[in-house]
Amino acid sequence: MAEEVILLDFWASPFGMRVRVALAEKGIKYQCKEEKLDNKSQLLLKANPVNKQIPVLIHNGKAVCESTIILEYIDEVWKDKSPLLPCDPYERAHARFWADYVDKKIHRNGLKLLMSKGEEQETAKKDWIECFKVLEGELGEKPYFGGQSLGIVDVGLIPFYLWFNTLETLANFSMEAECPKIVGWGKRCMGNDSVSQTLPDLHKIHKILVDFMG
Amino acid sequence: MAEEVILLDFWPSPFGMRVRIALAEKGIKYEYKEENFDNKSQLLLKANPVHKQIPVLIHNGKAVCESTIILEYIDEVWKHKSPLLPSDAYERAHARFWADYVDKKIYSNGRKLLMSKGEEQETAKKDWIECFKVLEGELKDKPYFAGQSLGLVDVGLIPFYLWFHTVETLANFSMEAECPKIVGWAKRCMDNDSVSNTLPDYHKVHEFLLGLKKKFGVK
Numbered sequence: 001m002a003e004e005v006i007l008l009d010f011w012a013s014p015f016g017m018r019v020r021v022a023l024a025e026k027g028i029k030y031q032c033k034e035e036k037l038d039n040k041s042q043l044l045l046k047a048n049p050v051n052k053q054i055p056v057l058i059h060n061g062k063a064v065c066e067s068t069i070i071l072e073y074i075d076e077v078w079k080d081k082s083p084l085l086p087c088d089p090y091e092r093a094h095a096r097f098w099a100d101y102v103d104k105k106i107h108r109n110g111l112k113l114l115m116s117k118g119e120e121q122e123t124a125k126k127d128w129i130e131c132f133k134v135l136e137g138e139l140g141e142k143p144y145f146g147g148q149s150l151g152i153v154d155v156g157l158i159p160f161y162l163w164f165n166t167l168e169t170l171a172n173f174s175m176e177a178e179c180p181k182i183v184g185w186g187k188r189c190m191g192n193d194s195v196s197q198t199l200p201d202l203h204k205i206h207k208i209l210v211d212f213m214g
Numbered sequence: 215m216a217e218e219v220i221l222l223d224f225w226p227s228p229f230g231m232r233v234r235i236a237l238a239e240k241g242i243k244y245e246y247k248e249e250n251f252d253n254k255s256q257l258l259l260k261a262n263p264v265h266k267q268i269p270v271l272i273h274n275g276k277a278v279c280e281s282t283i284i285l286e287y288i289d290e291v292w293k294h295k296s297p298l299l300p301s302d303a304y305e306r307a308h309a310r311f312w313a314d315y316v317d318k319k320i321y322s323n324g325r326k327l328l329m330s331k332g333e334e335q336e337t338a339k340k341d342w343i344e345c346f347k348v349l350e351g352e353l354k355d356k357p358y359f360a361g362q363s364l365g366l367v368d369v370g371l372i373p374f375y376l377w378f379h380t381v382e383t384l385a386n387f388s389m390e391a392e393c394p395k396i397v398g399w400a401k402r403c404m405d406n407d408s409v410s411n412t413l414p415d416y417h418k419v420h421e422f423l424l425g426l427k428k429k430f431g432v433k
Contacts, residue, residue, distance in 0.1 A: 050315065050348060064307045066314055076303040089290040093278045100280055101264065134264060 005030035006058040008044050010037060012208045014107065014159030015067040016055040017199055021155050022074045024194035025082040068099055071152055082194075084152045098138055098145060098153045105131045106160050113167050114213055125171040132179040139181055143188055150192060154185075158195055161186040162205040219244035220272040222258050224251060225414055226422045228321065228373030229281040230269040235369050236288045238408035239296040282313055285366055296408075298366045312352055312359060312367045319345045320374050327381050328423055329431040339385040346393040353395055357402055364406060368399075372409055375400040376419040383420075384427075 007023070007030050009016035023030055035044055035054050047056045047063035057064045057073065064073045075084040085092050109131055113124040135157070139145055145153035164175045164186070176183045189195045221237070221244050223230035237244055249258055249268050261270045261277035271278045271287065278287045289298040299306050323345055326338035349371070353359055359367035378389045378397075390397045403409050 050311075059304070062304050064304070065311055069307050069310045069314065072310065073303055073307040076306065089287055090273070090276050090278070092290065093283050093287040096283045096286065097264075097279055100283065 003029075004058075004060050007032050008035055008041070008047060008054050008056040008058070009033070010035050010054050011200055012205060013054060014162070017159035017162075018067045018155050019055045019057060019070050019074070020198045021150075021158065021194055022071050022084060024198045025084070025150060025155070025192075026074060026078040027081060028074070028078060068103055068152070068156060071099075071155060075152070082149065084146070084150070084155060086147075086151075095146070095152050098135075099156045101131075101134075102153060102156045102160075106157065110160060110163050110167065113171055114163075114209060121171055125167075125173060128167065129173070129178045132175070132182050136179055136181045139185055144185065150189065150194070154189055158186065158189045159199065161189070162199060162202055163209065165202060166206045166209045217243075218272075218274050220247060221245070222247050222249055222255070222261060222270040222272070223268050224249050226419055227268060228376070231373035231376075231413055232281045232369050233269045233271060233284050233288070234412045235364075235372065235408055236285050236298060238412045239298070239364060239369070239406075240288060240292040241295060242288070242292060282317055282366075282370060285313075285369060289366075296363070298360075298364070298369060300360070300365075309360065309366050312349075313370045315345075315348075316367060316370045316374075320371065324374060324377050324381060327385055328377075328427050331432050334432070335385055339381070339387060342381060343387070343392045346389070346396050350393055350395045353399055358399065364403065364408070368403055372400065372403045373413065375403070376413060376416045377423065379416055380420045380423045 005023070005028055007016070007019060009020070009032055011034060020032075033041070033043070035041060040052060043058075044054065044056060045052055047058055048054075048065045051065060053065070055065075055067055055070060057070045059073075059077070064070050071084055085095055109124060109128045113121060113128050116124050135145075138153075142148075144150055145157070164183075168174055190199075219237070219242055221230070221233060223234070223246060225248060234246075247255070247257070249255060254266060257272075258268065258270060259266055261272055262268075262279045265279065267279070269279075269281055269284060271284045273287075273291070278284050285298055299309055320342075323338060323342045327335060327342050330338055349359075352367075356362075358364055359371070378400075382388055404413075
């Protein structure tokens with residue numbers, strides 16, 4: 001049966017980027033439909049009636065929602081190439097734990113840093129740096145969180161690498177100075193075509209984040 | 215190899231209850247260690263250094279944290295009995311979506327309802343009821359969210375049934391009136407030994423929640 005894969009997305013969404021990277025890793029052909037966040041399509045509202053959010057993956061007419069859940073789905077369906085999760089249940093639980101850590105902490109802290117000022121921003125900056133130091137602890141000396149190649153944690157986290165420049169400028173700090181291992185990891189991820197050819201240009205992200213703040 | 219399964223837990227925790235039910239469903243023998251929140255054990259701090267929270271499942275010396283992740287782990291390791299997730303990839307994604315919905319909405323709305331007063335509590339009540347109406351929409355006429363037997367979503371949600379009496383009393387409403395299908399589902403869950411023999415008595419939970427409100431709630 002011919003595969004029909006559609007991704008409902010918004011170009012600047014880090015959650016959408018995760019799915020794009022995973023689809024590229026697996027070599028899956030798909031149709032991308034760009035959503036306007038202030039004018040959501042009927043297709044999106046029908047595909048994700050509960051949260052009404054992108055990304056949504058529609059595979060042969062069936063909608064899968066929530067980026068981390070979509071990554072697991074992609075990994076289970078297209079299992080012949082580039083596994084995002086290991087086979088061992090303990091290692092899988094370990095990867096899920098860190099993917100969940102990223103989900104709970106990074107976007108929220110990043111937004112806080114972006115939207116706040118003064119003392120509140122200083123606190124947000126400390127929290128942001130602290131989360132990445134914790135992630136450095138988990139990364140250790142591995143090239144990727146997934147070991148020798150990109151895994152679910154790498155794919156989940158790498159879109160936020162595009163926020164570094166903006167946050168550093170806003171809150172006057174350097175990720176290279178604070179979390180050099182993470183910056184090294186970010187550059188290593190960008191060495192993969194599935195990442196570099198998929199993620200939007202850093203300057204465009206910077207502009208939209210700055211616009212969002214305003 | 216002899217299995218060693220330890221659960222670090224706290225008796226009224228709905229997240230801990232999820233794991234206890236899953237272990238009971240699978241017929242897994244384990245050692246239960248009760249944690250004291252104001253005095254966390256060295257074992258807990260070592261097993262979950264990132265969040266320092268229960269539940270933690272320690273299986274043959276390896277620690278698994280976060281209740282929904284523990285449920286998936288249990289399901290993958292002890293796959294011979296009572297599957298919590300279906301085999302089809304789409305159905306699995308669907309179940310994970312609803313487990314995630316419960317994770318994101320129920321505890322935080324319940325907590326808000328418990329701890330607040332006046333208008334804030336009225337809003338929290340509306341949100342709580344709304345979430346359960348959405349869940350009723352997903353349940354439809356199935357006996358369980360998973361179909362014919364308990365699944366990931368059922369196990370994730372059922373501990374919050376023990377909160378119904380407390381939130382109803384505090385905010386003056388009836389879950390039976392607002393969400394009869396959910397109440398029917400919960401009673402059906404309680405007919406399973408793995409649930410009824412595992413969950414604490416709801417009066418004890420009620421007392422505990424009122425104690426929390428007294429200590430931490432809006433005065």
